[in-house]
Amino acid sequence: MLRVVQKPQRLCQLGRLVRMPALQTAVLGNAKAVPAGSQRPAIPLQARAAIVRAFGTSAHLEAPQRHSAVVSSDTKSQVTVAYPDGKSTSFHGIWLRDHCRCPQCFHPITKQRLSDTGEFPLDIKPQSIEIVGDKDLRIVWPSTQHESVFSLEWLRQHSYWPNIGTARPAIREKILWNAETANTFPRVSYESIMAGDQGLAEWLRNIDVYGIGFVEGVPPNAEDTETLAKRIGIIRETHYGGFWDFTSDLSHGDTAYTTIGLPAHTDTTYFTDPIGLQTFHLLAHEGTGGESIYVDSFYAAKLLKEQHPEHYETLSTVPVRTHCAGDEDELHFSTPSHRPIFGLDPITDELIQVRFNEPDRSILNHIPGDKVYKFYEALAVWRSILTHPESEFKIALRPGTVVAVDNWRVLHGRTAFTGYRRLVGCYHGWDELQSRIRVVLDKSQLKETV
Incomplete structure (x- = not known):
């Protein structure tokens, strides 16, 4: 379940603080839109899903809030997944698009890529991002409206920035x-x-x-x-x-x-x-x-x-x-x-x-x-x-x-x-x-x- 809120976010860019436009944030709870400027609801302690945040590679976000998802409007995107044990890792947008495992992008039987990575913009970023069922990350990509779904465990196992997984x-x-x-x-x-x-x-x-x-x-x-x-x-x-x-x-x-x-x-x-x-x-x-x-x-x-x-x-x-x-x-x-x-x-x-x-x-x-x-x-x-x-x-x-x-x-x-x-x-x-x-x-x- 998702609750969507609008929250301003401060970032440190090239050594100076800047205020970014309101960023879309996804947190666990009932699916409900909350207007920008509204008081952010408390996040239930029993929430188990990972924190997910996406932000520009040219900027550094402040410490993440637990069980939140943030997508920035910067040109080059990263998606950061933070887990309940306090560990977090980031993924480039191009990496996520390239690793889509849907049947149109990755053959389920032959285990071979079907998509053409050269067709993806290098600075591709998610159009929308949400946690589904406390276990999956769903991304909708711009232009094509293509949908990628990754299990949070799969992302952890194949993390690289840094590597926080155990799957080898x-x-x-x-x-x-x-x-x-x-x-x-x-x-x-x-x-x-x-x-x-x-x-x-x-x-x-x-x-x-x-x-x-x-x-x-x-x-x-x-x-x-x-x-x-x-x-x-x-x-x-x-x-x-x-x-x-x-x-x-x-x-x-x-x-x-x-x-x-x-x-x-x-x-x-x-x-x-x-x-x-x-x-x-x-x-x-x-x-x-x-x-x-x-x-x-x-x-x-x-x-x-x-x-x-x-x-x-x-x-x-x-x-x-x-x-x-x-x-x-x-x-x-x-x-x-x-x-x-x-x-x-x-x-x-x-x-x-x-x-x-x-x-x-x-x-x-x-x-x-x-x-x-x-x-x-x-x-x-x-x-x-x-x-x-x-x-x-x-x-x-x-x-x-x-x-x-x-x-x-x-x-x-x-x-x-x-x-x-x-x-x-x-x-x-x-x-x-x-x-x-x-x-x-x-x-x-x-x-x-x-």
């Missing part, structure tokens, strides 16, 4: 690990994954939380391993093929196809979008050595940041080029060709990706002279953390055990070996992996965040 993608907290704690990794049975989404969810949760997921009881053959991998999603084709089956025969120009040891690394650092998940299944080994090595690079990066923040900064900012040039008909560089080892989220500065493969590192002829020593020093300290016995989790894989590795986080390698060693596996794209995690673990709740 339901990302599970990452659990960092080292060689000692890795022995406690949870494991999932092949049968449970193939039986339904509950087992698949357990596997995906382990991958998402630990960066690595073990599956036990897998039939020791390529066909069933591929079927298991496809439970996650589409297998990503690369120049190595789709589902690969290889030994140390140098069928590709890569040290993975030899018997020599491989230091812990991530794959496809030379791709613009490195693969997201790598799945391994050791089907046979008739010889010695060949232990698998896994390192939680996020754990190692955390140690580096805490103990040597200057080196963390260097590896987050100095770009490095990597390549794939072993096959006669292949030559890969990413675009752009140089990327830092640590990839940080541009909004939060959180570490989201590690690209590290020393054998694939290209010529360093682009680093300024005054940063060369800094880079090599940071690289040496970083490698010392990765190769420390406390960081390296070594395990001798056996037929029947499948391991899936988050290639943006967990480094993998192996010790040198002798004899015949057969490994099968495949890649999944990062985006496909993350989509599967969201759909299986978070169901449809994240649809509201798009």
Whole structure:
């Protein structure tokens, strides 16, 4: 229910007080127009709706009254929503018009925009605004008389100026690990994954939380391993093929196809979008050595940041080029060709990706002279953390055990070996992996965040 009153409002503009024309104010109560100059009725204490105020970006309003709505006549509008807990946030008029979720502006099934943002005036402001049913904000826009309705909770969840919401993608907290704690990794049975989404969810949760997921009881053959991998999603084709089956025969120009040891690394650092998940299944080994090595690079990066923040900064900012040039008909560089080892989220500065493969590192002829020593020093300290016995989790894989590795986080390698060693596996794209995690673990709740 709304009661509309006219109230003069003072604003501070460019350092001086000015008196604005009467502004339209909406408050909870019975819908009733009150002439300008009339005494403003008391607002009931039990009112639960949020305060909403709209005002010009070139002016600053005084502290808001609880449970009120104000729309100014200034050229550029903002709408401020203040909630009963005392928190408030503002939205630009153009942002609100752009984010209209009515069926004419946003397809309810495909979740795609239907409106043309370029048609909206940059300084668009609401023609009218009101709180409906204590839970929605209804805006009527000028000229077209288009109506937008936003739930007050939705606005809070997607607030930005400032952000006062709690709605973010339901990302599970990452659990960092080292060689000692890795022995406690949870494991999932092949049968449970193939039986339904509950087992698949357990596997995906382990991958998402630990960066690595073990599956036990897998039939020791390529066909069933591929079927298991496809439970996650589409297998990503690369120049190595789709589902690969290889030994140390140098069928590709890569040290993975030899018997020599491989230091812990991530794959496809030379791709613009490195693969997201790598799945391994050791089907046979008739010889010695060949232990698998896994390192939680996020754990190692955390140690580096805490103990040597200057080196963390260097590896987050100095770009490095990597390549794939072993096959006669292949030559890969990413675009752009140089990327830092640590990839940080541009909004939060959180570490989201590690690209590290020393054998694939290209010529360093682009680093300024005054940063060369800094880079090599940071690289040496970083490698010392990765190769420390406390960081390296070594395990001798056996037929029947499948391991899936988050290639943006967990480094993998192996010790040198002798004899015949057969490994099968495949890649999944990062985006496909993350989509599967969201759909299986978070169901449809994240649809509201798009």
